[in-house]
Amino acid sequence: MSVNEVDGVVVEDAGWEVDPGDEPGKAVLATVGxxxxxxxxxxxxxxAxxxxxxxxxxxxxxxxxxxDRIPRPEFLDKADEVLGANGLIAEMKQDTSEIRYPKPIRDLAKLEGKAVEF
Structure with a gap:
Protein backbone atom coordinates (compact mmCIF):
# COMPACT_ATOMS: atom_id res chain seq x y z
CA MET A 1 0.00 0.00 0.00
CA SER A 2 1.22 3.44 -0.80
CA VAL A 3 0.62 5.87 2.03
CA ASN A 4 1.27 9.59 1.87
CA GLU A 5 1.17 12.18 4.61
CA VAL A 6 -0.54 15.43 3.68
CA ASP A 7 -0.61 18.20 6.29
CA GLY A 8 -0.10 15.66 9.05
CA VAL A 9 -2.94 13.42 7.82
CA VAL A 10 -2.19 9.94 6.50
CA VAL A 11 -3.78 9.36 3.08
CA GLU A 12 -3.89 5.92 1.48
CA ASP A 13 -3.40 5.48 -2.22
CA ALA A 14 -4.58 2.10 -3.50
CA GLY A 15 -4.94 3.23 -7.07
CA TRP A 16 -4.66 5.88 -9.72
CA GLU A 17 -7.30 8.31 -10.96
CA VAL A 18 -9.33 7.29 -14.01
CA ASP A 19 -9.06 9.40 -17.17
CA PRO A 20 -12.64 10.71 -17.52
CA GLY A 21 -12.58 10.49 -21.33
CA ASP A 22 -11.30 6.91 -21.50
CA GLU A 23 -14.42 4.86 -22.22
CA PRO A 24 -12.58 1.58 -23.00
CA GLY A 25 -10.55 2.01 -19.82
CA LYS A 26 -13.68 2.64 -17.79
CA ALA A 27 -15.21 -0.57 -19.15
CA VAL A 28 -12.17 -2.59 -18.07
CA LEU A 29 -12.22 -1.01 -14.62
CA ALA A 30 -15.94 -1.67 -14.22
CA THR A 31 -15.29 -5.34 -15.00
CA VAL A 32 -12.33 -5.58 -12.61
CA GLY A 33 -14.33 -3.84 -9.88
CA ALA A 48 -14.79 -2.67 5.55
CA ASP A 68 -13.63 4.84 -9.94
CA ARG A 69 -9.95 4.08 -9.25
CA ILE A 70 -7.34 2.04 -11.11
CA PRO A 71 -6.06 -0.65 -8.72
CA ARG A 72 -2.33 -0.85 -8.17
CA PRO A 73 -0.70 -4.22 -8.93
CA GLU A 74 0.20 -4.68 -5.25
CA PHE A 75 -3.45 -4.32 -4.28
CA LEU A 76 -4.54 -6.96 -6.80
CA ASP A 77 -1.88 -9.36 -5.47
CA LYS A 78 -3.04 -8.80 -1.88
CA ALA A 79 -6.73 -9.09 -2.84
CA ASP A 80 -5.99 -12.37 -4.63
CA GLU A 81 -4.26 -13.70 -1.52
CA VAL A 82 -6.97 -12.53 0.91
CA LEU A 83 -9.82 -13.85 -1.23
CA GLY A 84 -8.09 -17.14 -2.12
CA ALA A 85 -8.59 -16.51 -5.83
CA ASN A 86 -5.61 -18.65 -6.88
CA GLY A 87 -4.22 -16.03 -9.25
CA LEU A 88 -7.51 -15.07 -10.94
CA ILE A 89 -7.54 -11.58 -9.41
CA ALA A 90 -3.78 -11.07 -9.70
CA GLU A 91 -4.12 -11.90 -13.41
CA MET A 92 -6.14 -8.70 -13.84
CA LYS A 93 -2.91 -6.71 -13.39
CA GLN A 94 -2.31 -7.14 -17.09
CA ASP A 95 -5.76 -5.69 -17.88
CA THR A 96 -5.24 -2.65 -15.68
CA SER A 97 -1.57 -1.95 -16.36
CA GLU A 98 -2.11 0.10 -19.53
CA ILE A 99 -5.16 2.01 -18.27
CA ARG A 100 -3.10 4.05 -15.84
CA TYR A 101 -1.67 5.89 -18.84
CA PRO A 102 -3.93 8.33 -20.73
CA LYS A 103 -5.52 6.95 -23.90
CA PRO A 104 -3.46 9.17 -26.28
CA ILE A 105 -0.26 7.76 -24.76
CA ARG A 106 -1.54 4.19 -25.16
CA ASP A 107 -2.44 4.92 -28.79
CA LEU A 108 1.08 6.24 -29.42
CA ALA A 109 2.58 3.14 -27.84
CA LYS A 110 0.53 0.94 -30.18
CA LEU A 111 1.72 2.95 -33.18
CA GLU A 112 5.28 2.67 -31.99
CA GLY A 113 4.86 -1.09 -31.64
CA LYS A 114 3.63 -1.35 -35.22
CA ALA A 115 6.51 0.82 -36.46
CA VAL A 116 9.03 -1.43 -34.70
CA GLU A 117 7.49 -4.47 -36.43
CA PHE A 118 8.10 -2.86 -39.83
Missing amino acids: RHLKIWREAKGLSA EFGDLTGYGEDMIRKLERG
Whole structure:
Protein backbone atom coordinates (compact mmCIF):
# COMPACT_ATOMS: atom_id res chain seq x y z
CA MET A 1 0.00 0.00 0.00
CA SER A 2 1.22 3.44 -0.80
CA VAL A 3 0.62 5.87 2.03
CA ASN A 4 1.27 9.59 1.87
CA GLU A 5 1.17 12.18 4.61
CA VAL A 6 -0.54 15.43 3.68
CA ASP A 7 -0.61 18.20 6.29
CA GLY A 8 -0.10 15.66 9.05
CA VAL A 9 -2.94 13.42 7.82
CA VAL A 10 -2.19 9.94 6.50
CA VAL A 11 -3.78 9.36 3.08
CA GLU A 12 -3.89 5.92 1.48
CA ASP A 13 -3.40 5.48 -2.22
CA ALA A 14 -4.58 2.10 -3.50
CA GLY A 15 -4.94 3.23 -7.07
CA TRP A 16 -4.66 5.88 -9.72
CA GLU A 17 -7.30 8.31 -10.96
CA VAL A 18 -9.33 7.29 -14.01
CA ASP A 19 -9.06 9.40 -17.17
CA PRO A 20 -12.64 10.71 -17.52
CA GLY A 21 -12.58 10.49 -21.33
CA ASP A 22 -11.30 6.91 -21.50
CA GLU A 23 -14.42 4.86 -22.22
CA PRO A 24 -12.58 1.58 -23.00
CA GLY A 25 -10.55 2.01 -19.82
CA LYS A 26 -13.68 2.64 -17.79
CA ALA A 27 -15.21 -0.57 -19.15
CA VAL A 28 -12.17 -2.59 -18.07
CA LEU A 29 -12.22 -1.01 -14.62
CA ALA A 30 -15.94 -1.67 -14.22
CA THR A 31 -15.29 -5.34 -15.00
CA VAL A 32 -12.33 -5.58 -12.61
CA GLY A 33 -14.33 -3.84 -9.88
CA ARG A 34 -17.32 -6.12 -10.41
CA HIS A 35 -15.08 -9.19 -10.09
CA LEU A 36 -13.51 -7.87 -6.90
CA LYS A 37 -16.97 -7.33 -5.40
CA ILE A 38 -18.21 -10.78 -6.48
CA TRP A 39 -15.18 -12.47 -4.91
CA ARG A 40 -15.49 -10.37 -1.74
CA GLU A 41 -19.18 -11.13 -1.32
CA ALA A 42 -18.63 -14.83 -2.07
CA LYS A 43 -16.22 -14.88 0.89
CA GLY A 44 -18.87 -13.19 3.05
CA LEU A 45 -16.77 -10.08 3.66
CA SER A 46 -18.06 -6.54 3.96
CA ALA A 47 -16.13 -3.81 2.18
CA ALA A 48 -14.79 -2.67 5.55
CA GLU A 49 -13.61 -6.19 6.48
CA PHE A 50 -11.98 -6.64 3.06
CA GLY A 51 -10.31 -3.27 3.49
CA ASP A 52 -8.93 -4.27 6.89
CA LEU A 53 -7.53 -7.50 5.44
CA THR A 54 -5.89 -5.76 2.48
CA GLY A 55 -4.71 -2.69 4.38
CA TYR A 56 -7.06 -0.20 2.71
CA GLY A 57 -10.07 1.75 3.88
CA GLU A 58 -13.68 0.87 3.12
CA ASP A 59 -14.06 4.00 0.97
CA MET A 60 -11.12 3.00 -1.24
CA ILE A 61 -12.47 -0.55 -1.60
CA ARG A 62 -15.82 0.84 -2.75
CA LYS A 63 -14.09 3.16 -5.26
CA LEU A 64 -12.13 0.25 -6.68
CA GLU A 65 -15.26 -1.92 -6.90
CA ARG A 66 -17.16 0.87 -8.69
CA GLY A 67 -14.31 1.30 -11.16
CA ASP A 68 -13.63 4.84 -9.94
CA ARG A 69 -9.95 4.08 -9.25
CA ILE A 70 -7.34 2.04 -11.11
CA PRO A 71 -6.06 -0.65 -8.72
CA ARG A 72 -2.33 -0.85 -8.17
CA PRO A 73 -0.70 -4.22 -8.93
CA GLU A 74 0.20 -4.68 -5.25
CA PHE A 75 -3.45 -4.32 -4.28
CA LEU A 76 -4.54 -6.96 -6.80
CA ASP A 77 -1.88 -9.36 -5.47
CA LYS A 78 -3.04 -8.80 -1.88
CA ALA A 79 -6.73 -9.09 -2.84
CA ASP A 80 -5.99 -12.37 -4.63
CA GLU A 81 -4.26 -13.70 -1.52
CA VAL A 82 -6.97 -12.53 0.91
CA LEU A 83 -9.82 -13.85 -1.23
CA GLY A 84 -8.09 -17.14 -2.12
CA ALA A 85 -8.59 -16.51 -5.83
CA ASN A 86 -5.61 -18.65 -6.88
CA GLY A 87 -4.22 -16.03 -9.25
CA LEU A 88 -7.51 -15.07 -10.94
CA ILE A 89 -7.54 -11.58 -9.41
CA ALA A 90 -3.78 -11.07 -9.70
CA GLU A 91 -4.12 -11.90 -13.41
CA MET A 92 -6.14 -8.70 -13.84
CA LYS A 93 -2.91 -6.71 -13.39
CA GLN A 94 -2.31 -7.14 -17.09
CA ASP A 95 -5.76 -5.69 -17.88
CA THR A 96 -5.24 -2.65 -15.68
CA SER A 97 -1.57 -1.95 -16.36
CA GLU A 98 -2.11 0.10 -19.53
CA ILE A 99 -5.16 2.01 -18.27
CA ARG A 100 -3.10 4.05 -15.84
CA TYR A 101 -1.67 5.89 -18.84
CA PRO A 102 -3.93 8.33 -20.73
CA LYS A 103 -5.52 6.95 -23.90
CA PRO A 104 -3.46 9.17 -26.28
CA ILE A 105 -0.26 7.76 -24.76
CA ARG A 106 -1.54 4.19 -25.16
CA ASP A 107 -2.44 4.92 -28.79
CA LEU A 108 1.08 6.24 -29.42
CA ALA A 109 2.58 3.14 -27.84
CA LYS A 110 0.53 0.94 -30.18
CA LEU A 111 1.72 2.95 -33.18
CA GLU A 112 5.28 2.67 -31.99
CA GLY A 113 4.86 -1.09 -31.64
CA LYS A 114 3.63 -1.35 -35.22
CA ALA A 115 6.51 0.82 -36.46
CA VAL A 116 9.03 -1.43 -34.70
CA GLU A 117 7.49 -4.47 -36.43
CA PHE A 118 8.10 -2.86 -39.83
